[in-house]
Amino acid sequence: MHIPDGLVSNSVNAVTCVVSVGTCAVALVRANRDLGERQVPLLGVTAAFVFAAQMLNFPVAGGTSGHFLGALLAAILLGPLNACLVMAVVLLIQCLGFTDGGITALGSNLFNMGIVGGIVSYGVLRALLLVLPSSRGSFLAATAIASWLSTLLAAACCAIELGMSGTSPLRVALPAMAGAYSLIGIGEAIITTAVVSTVLTVRPDLVGAWRPAPEAELQGA
């Protein structure tokens, strides 16, 4: 899903770039204000973690594999704005170090994977948590749904950008991308849920999005 140079038109790139840079600026101001220097090594190491985790392919069927996106996981663990910063760093290193994703398409890639895949999906997660009863099971269920959606929405945005640029016709590209990534999204959902469930068991204090009901905490204590 890393768009190279030239696939997305300049006007689409310009718009997504402005949105991405603006979001990153807000995230940087917030990171500076709220957490200061302590946050810097943490965000850096988390970016390296997302990078390493993306290298562990998961099987889809019969030997084909997809790789983990990690934007929603980062949002659950660090908060949505920090996750956007982490994804920006990951995409920058992938673009510069691996020629994976074009330098002019960096704005579009961050928009798809950081903003839509991270921040918007985190909004979906929060909305689901408002509706669902407050328990560990429903938290994990909401995580699964939101992470599946994050992959799907990121792919749909990618298809829409390509369609708007005239690179591929939307009525074919959108269903094709959505179909493929709804399958890959199942893998993303399984993995994100497994990660969140394990971290909740071992270090619940690290899951920023997890706010147990007061009585559940009392029972646990």
Added chain:
Amino acid sequence: MNHAFLDAHATLDSPLHRLDARLKTVFALCFVVVVVSTPAQAYCAFAGYTVLLLSALVLSRLPVGFVLKRLALVLPFVGAAAIFIPFLPSETVGGGYSLGWGGLAVSRSGMLVFWNILVKALLGAFSVLLLTSTTPFPQLLLGMARLRVPRVLIMITSFAYRYIFVLVDEAQRMARARDSRCYSHRWLWQAPVIGQMIAMLFLRSYERAERVYLAMLARGFDGSLPAEKPGTLAARDCVCACGVSVVVVALRLCAL
């Protein structure tokens, strides 16, 4: 593992390697923007860009095989986009090829779209590759910092750069341990194993980050990293870059 996989040949010595990182970064970015904005029919302009990049490649003394291998990584995405070409509306049918199934046809405009994305993706990747293979990553970040990219972003990136090697190593050790326990890696329902591995990787990296931060505090970390010796921006290099820029702009303007 190979600890220099991000900037494998950045420590070679050549006129291009000795250039200041700021100059190279700004030039590469502007060059890619110009390339991407060139209309697809401007074949001469693309030939000119390619000649410029190839002469830069000769000047940089990078191994050609390495460059080709890296450029090939762009092709899968371009190929995936090419699947949709036969479905494009065929306003310009002249010179198209009918595939004979269900009215699908490869029209001339479809071919043009494919050529457009192929050449731009390749030239863009080529420019970025030349930039990063002639500049060590820390120098690149230092150059970006001196170009007023926000300090926090630079610091996060330099931390990430340092720890990628450690964590990728860790991930590979975990994958080796998993494989030696007969994990078959074939079907989607086996994915939770990967999830547990990623969870452990996260916990280990988080705890490592906590230890690193404490160790840094103990060594007097005050929120800024000691800067490396910055490169110098020679007037001669600027004049050279201006000369090449004039050529690029001329190529771009010819295309109008």
